Structures are given as C-alpha cells and as structure tokens.
Amino acid sequence: MRVAFKEWEIxxxxxxxxxxxxLLRKGGIHEGRGGFRPEHRRFLLFPTRYHQQRQCVVxxxxxxxxxxxxxxxxxxxxxxxxxxxxxxEARRLETLSQAExxxxxxxxxxxxxxxxxxxxxxxxxxxxxxxxxxxAQAVELPLTTAYAGCQSWITLDRDxxxxxxxxxxxxxxxxxxxxxxxxxx
Numbered sequence: 001m002r003v004a005f006k007e008w009e010i011x012x013x014x015x016x017x018x019x020x021x022x023l024l025r026k027g028g029i030h031e032g033r034g035g036f037r038p039e040h041r042r043f044l045l046f047p048t049r050y051h052q053q054r055q056c057v058v059x060x061x062x063x064x065x066x067x068x069x070x071x072x073x074x075x076x077x078x079x080x081x082x083x084x085x086x087x088x089e090a091r092r093l094e095t096l097s098q099a100e101x102x103x104x105x106x107x108x109x110x111x112x113x114x115x116x117x118x119x120x121x122x123x124x125x126x127x128x129x130x131x132x133x134x135x136a137q138a139v140e141l142p143l144t145t146a147y148a149g150c151q152s153w154i155t156l157d158r159d160x161x162x163x164x165x166x167x168x169x170x171x172x173x174x175x176x177x178x179x180x181x182x183x184x185x
Contacts, residue, residue: 001084002156004046006147010057010065012047014107015132016083018169021177022106023085023128024099025152026116036126038090039153044160045083045132046147061107079147082138084162085130088178093117093125101184102127105177129181131174136164 007015007023014020025036057065093099099113108116117125139160147154167174 001042001044001160001162002158003040003042004044004081004154004156005040005085006046006048006152006154009047010061011107012045012083013064014061015045015085015130016134016168018132018173018177020106021088021129021132021169021174022102022181023130024102024106024108024113024116025126025128026119036152038087038126038128041087042162043085043087043153044081044156044162045085046079046081046154048079056109056112057107058109077143078140079143080138080140081160082135083168084133084135084165086133087128088131089129089181091127093127094123096123098184099125099127102181105180105184127181129178132168133162133165134168135160135162136166137161 005023011020011023015023096114096117099117100110103110113125117123141156141158144157146157169177
C-alpha cells in the first residue's frame, strides 16, 4: 500500500489504542476548492506533528501528548508508520449540532470542532469511521517534501506491506464503537 492519511500524532495514538474510531476532517489548504473527500477505502495512517496543538484536544489527550513528547523523541527526518485503516463509513456533517453530537467519540475539544466547522465558505465537517489495524512490522520512512504541507492524502515513495496486520479492536469492541457512532445519527 502506498496511500497514507496524514493525521496528528496524538490522534493516531488514540486510534492505535482503540479509544476512538473516528477521523474528523475539514480539509487541507492543498485540497483545493472541492475541499476534503474520502478518496480511499484503505490507507496507512501517517502520524504528524504538523499543526498539532496541545490545546486543541481534551485534557486526557493533552496528558497523553505530554507522555508521547517525552517518551518518543521523533527525528525531524523520519516518520514511523505502524497502522493501516479501512474506511467503514463516511459522513459529511452539515450542522454544528451533528458534529457536537459526536462529543466523547473523539479527542478534539468543542471549540476546535466549532472553529473547524465555521472555517472557510463550506460550513461542514467530514467524519470517517475507520477500522484500524496494527502492521505486522512498523516501517520508518524518511520525510520528504512530497509528504509536507497541509494535505490529508499522500502517496508514499514505496509500497508498505499490510499482510498480517491485526485489528486494534476485536470485532465486538469495534461494533460497539460503531453502534455508538450510529446512535447519534
């Protein structure tokens, strides 16, 4: 697999622990006038610190972010890929109340959801429900300029093996989280 989805390191960590199954996205500057689109059904998760801001996540995630920053020094020249994801469902949320109804199912703070929802001409936000898998073997790649910038989707320079990847959550735990997502309509 070569397709990767860029996401804050703390969000990728939260997905890796099975604490959430949702990705929220407004869209990056490089995604143009059409904004964000869920272009791929399967992809790697590409953790980044680009635009990551401690104050944008809930208190428990802020504490975890502190742990990550102290425990895992990250080389500015490398990125470690450990997860892949499969898109289960994608929704475009047209009202702020729809986005707010997902409180507790992700780590973003309410104010961040509101700011992202209102940013730009398009008053909406996308939510992706994903099934996350741990790769059989983590891969470290050099960061290149092709991976930089404010973009959701990137194409890696080489294929990454996903054979033998195992689900982060077992079927029952995943279905429970998916049912919680469906319960808010």
